[in-house]
Amino acid sequence: IDTIREKTWLNDTITPYELYLKFLYEYFKENLRKKDALDIQLPKGFMKLEYQHEAVRTLSDIVEAYNGAFIADVVGLGKTYIAAMYMQTLPGKKLIICPPPIIESWNDAISDFGVRSATVVSLGKLEHIKRKGYDEYQYIFVDEAHRFRNENTEQYRLLHEICYGKKVILITATPLNNSIYDFYPLIRLFQPANDSTIPGVKNLEEFFRKIRIELDKIDKSTPEYLEEVKRVSKVVRDRVLHPILIRRTRNDIKEYFKQDIADQKLTFPEVDTPHKVIYEFDKKTDAIFNETIQKIKKDFTYARYQPGEGLEDEYKLNDFAKTQERNLAGFMKSMLIKRLESSKYAFLQTIDRFIQSYNDFIKMYESGTVYISKKIDIYDYLDNDDEAALIKELEKDSKSKAYTKEQFQPGYIEKLRLDLDILHWIKDTWQQVPTDFKKDKFLKVLRTDTQLKNKKIIIFTESMETGFDLYNTLEKEYGNKVLFYSSGVCRYNRKSAGKNYVKELIHQNYDPKYSAPRDDIKILITTDVLAEGINLHLSNTILNYDLPWNPTKVLQRVGRVNRIGTKFDKILIYNFFPTSTSDKELGLENSIKAKIQAFHDTLGEDAKYLTDEEETTNHKLFGENFYNKLNNKDTYNDEGETENIQLKYISILENIRENNLDLFNRIKYLPKKARTARKYTVENPSLITFFKKGALNKIIISDGIKYEDLPFEDAVKYFECPPDTVKQPITKQYYDLLDFNKQQFVQNDVAEETVVKRGGSSNHKEVKLRIEYAIKEGRLTDVQEDYLKKVLDLYNAGVVLNETSKKIKNEIAKTTDSQDVYNSVKKNIPETYFTNTRVKEKTSESVREVILSEMLLL
The missing domain is CATH 3.40.50.10810 (Tandem AAA-ATPase domain)
Structure with missing residues (x-):
């Protein structure tokens, strides 16, 4: 016994x-x-x-x-x-x-x-x-x-x-x-998407859809939204990400x-509090700046990038094409704002490209025929902020569909000419500004800041042309100690240089693992082309010449020098901020925040092209929050990131295995369905039960009336206790509570299996209906019908992408012929979806186990 x-x-x-x-x-x-x-x-x-x-x-x-x-x-x-x-x-x-x-x-x-x-x-x-x-x-x-x-x-x-x-x-x-x-x-x-092997989340599409719905119910500017983001993040980490x-x-x-x-005698450097470099517009330049912002925001129509909006009603583009044009206009607007902040030189170069693009388009319009591109995907250009390449692509791909100028509204050409007038005003006005206040301040800091003396410095800019201009300026003073590297242009020793040669110089001067080191480059100017996957930690100093709108790029930049094995104990970061003599009554910091806010407000809903970070506060506070974030050193390292809770508890177990093997083995061989009881602060006596089913872990707490499905981070708080915690007698209520928890687990399990059969976008549903009809109609061969049945299996598993379904739907929209449906599906569904199979574990066939339970008593 x-x-x-x-x-x-x-x-x-x-x-x-x-x-x-x-x-x-x-x-x-x-x-x-x-x-x-x-x-x-x-x-x-x-x-x-x-x-x-x-x-x-x-x-x-x-x-x-x-x-x-x-x-x-x-x-x-x-x-x-x-x-x-x-x-x-x-x-x-x-x-x-x-x-x-x-x-x-x-x-x-x-x-x-x-x-x-x-x-x-x-x-x-x-x-x-x-x-x-x-x-x-x-x-x-x-x-x-x-x-x-x-x-x-x-x-x-x-x-x-x-x-x-x-x-x-x-x-x-x-x-x-x-x-x-x-x-x-x-x-x-x-x-x-609909047949995942991640335990407990078979339908990923439905899981993330519900999260999005819950978040969309809450105003992003409220504290409640931030709390809900934290809550769902914890659920996603625990249920979806922990295994993978x-x-x-x-x-x-x-x-x-x-x-x-x-x-190993390894150390990690600390990120020093970021240095603020503040440059100041004089009153005249500030007035020009403010008027430029207003013109970009209110007067400029971006008509050249939205020709579909200018068509008469009977020729209007479909919704997808309209969205593409709106995205393109938003992207171009963000480029104007970024280049205006980056440097006078880069801004004027961008304005020149816009003028050329408008001139060419107006000439095409006046010739009688306008070609509207339908292929441009601005997301291919977002990462590089490369409006020059995008404009070239527009010109190259402009013969997608032809329209006569009579198919356009009479006011469209006037919008084009109005935009062109604004561009010429901007160019003429900024050419009269005698100096680049930002560059002047940068040069002063470079010459006088003692922390920059005898340091290898990396200057990051989002604009290739800003980098080019900085190189030409610094080269006059520092000679061949300066190097410029970008995806398009490289400069060294007063001339253009091959990318491979310049890349070799960078490795030799900035990568401590490189086999042929040199020490002749002191200032490296680069775009974000060097912000990913490259060791540069013979330097510890980063200058963000532009406002680093994109938080991802900021982390990647700092990550080039903040690497394991660096010889430095500190990482230095310099950020440049605009202000003006006109705003002195606001105070210095408020003036800076107002300038940042002005950039942001100019874009309105197109701010998504300025920064890819989701706004979780009132957009009117963007300038203040952005400024504060850039000046907080935790932004540039992981000190602000949530502790890896699971690693903490794994470490506790490993420590016991290492130092108290008897206890470890006792724990290991405790029986399944193990149970105990202790006192805990709860409203009613409750039972927390840990279930397993295959690879699925599920923890449920209940008082017999209400229950909660707990993520690990919450569940462990109920179990965690010191070694001398007193065991309490298990009450008769234990069995009723255990049965209740089992019922909840089974019901959740059934619900999870059922939800797999639901869901899918409207595009998916429409294509599936057409496929099902084509099979039932009986006009196809048995081989074709078998193929379409396999396609339906792919749809039910959530393999087919929405964009693929959208393409098929558009192709078969004007046909009732089942052969056309078959041909479109055959053309667009990749063959690899049938030939490559996935390893699957049938969690539904695994046995449910009660691992352990603990009674929580008043």
Whole structure:
């Protein structure tokens, strides 16, 4: 009898502290660090870091279970090295997709780590990858994966097709750019939207749709919205991301891998409080600035970029084309604002391009025929803020559809001419401004700030032309100690230089791991082309010459120098802010905030092109919040990020395993259905129960009337207690409460299975109806009908993208012929969706287990 009591759920000697540890063990036993050595060959001189090796082990388990994973450690912790080490362990061929600037870094990494059968390709070459074929690859690695968070782009559609059925590893330090919804498109690269294998979230589409609906109900400017964002973020982390995401901050590494970090004599630099560089317009220039802002905001119509708006009603574009034009106009508006803030030189260059574009368009209009492009996708240009390339693309692709000038409203040409007059006014007026106040202040700081003396400095600007102008100015004073690098133009030693040559100079001067070091470059001027995936930590000083509107780019810039292994103990950041003599009555800081607010307000709803960060406060406070954020050092590191709660509790378990093996083994062998009771501050006596079903963990607390499904972060607070916590007798109510919790678990499980059958966009539903009708009609061959049935299976699993359905819907809108439906579906659904299969675990067929329960008594 004693044995039965000890080894079964009848054991009533289990203390609350033991049950707490048992809860941690059962929840995290798959996450405990494995002691087996990884067979990884490290490059000569490369440190063996425990946190990186642990990530490789975890990554292997996640990819095996879910077909994909995120490597999302914060910048500077070596995500590329973790990925390269993992590749070493893999059979088969690997495809690495990354931004062009870091192709060289990836080639170096796979060479250094001896990775075989790996190909590195630019993310701009997805169409080329598709044409060439990608069936041979078993593993797809996507670096800077956050660039694909918008599933409504052609680039995303191509990537989804390439990734389908493969093992997919997404590498990004910033998976969450704008909203919690950003994760959904990325997860879809390795999980079907309606038939996911993530435990407890079979229908990802419905899960994220409900979150969006709940958030949309609340005013973003209220404290309630921020609280709701925190709540749903916790739910998303616990239910969706925990199984598939590796993310550690510097603080996590310092806390939970402290012994290894100490043994390796590694340190992490601290980000110093950012330095404010304030430049001041005189009264005349400030008046010109304010009038320019007003013209961009109110008078300029952007008619050249929205020709569809000028058509007579019977020729109007469809809603999709109208949206594309509005997006294009918004993008161009944001470019004017960014260049106005960046530099006088860049602004005037942009104005010249606008003038040329308007002149060409008016000439085309006056010739009698206007060509309107329908292909331009501005999202392809957003990352690089490259309006010059966009304008070229507009001109090149302008023969999409022809309209006569008689099909336009009479007032359209007047709008074009009015815009052109405004552009000429802006150009003529700014050419009369005798100086660039910002550049003058920059030069003064560079010459006089003692912290910049004898330092390697990196100057970031979003504008290639601002960088070019700064180089030409600094080169006169600093000679060949200055270098300019961008995707379009490189300058060194008073002349244009080849990109490969300049890139080599950068590595030699700024990358401590480079084999042929030099020390002749002191000032590196660059665009954000160098903000990703490159080591520059022989410098510790960053100057953000433009206002860094995009928080993601800010983190990436600082991440180039804030890297593990740097010799510096501090990172220095300089930000430039505008003010004016006219605003002195406001006070200095309020004047700066007013200027920032003016930029923002000029864009209105187009502010999304200025910054990709979701506004969670009153938009009238944007200037103040943005200014405060840029001057807070926590913005540039991970100190403001939520603690990795799960890593904390895994560490507790590992510490017990290391230092108290008897206790660890006692906890390990405590029986299933273990139970205890203790006093706790609750409204009514309650029971918290931990269930498992396959890989699904579910924790439910109830008092017999109401219940709550708890994320881990909330549940652990009920279990956590000190070793001397007194055990209370289990009351008779225990059995009723346990039955109630079981009922809730079963009902939730049934609801989760049922919701899979619902959902889908209107485009999906319409295409599915047409396919179903085509099958029932009986005019197709049996082979064609079988094919369409397989397509319906793909729809039910949530594999097909909305953009694909939209394309099919538009193609079959004016036909009733089932053969046309079949042909359109066959043309647009990738064959790989049928030939590549995904590993699936049928959670619904797993057995439900009660792992443990604890009574909480008054």
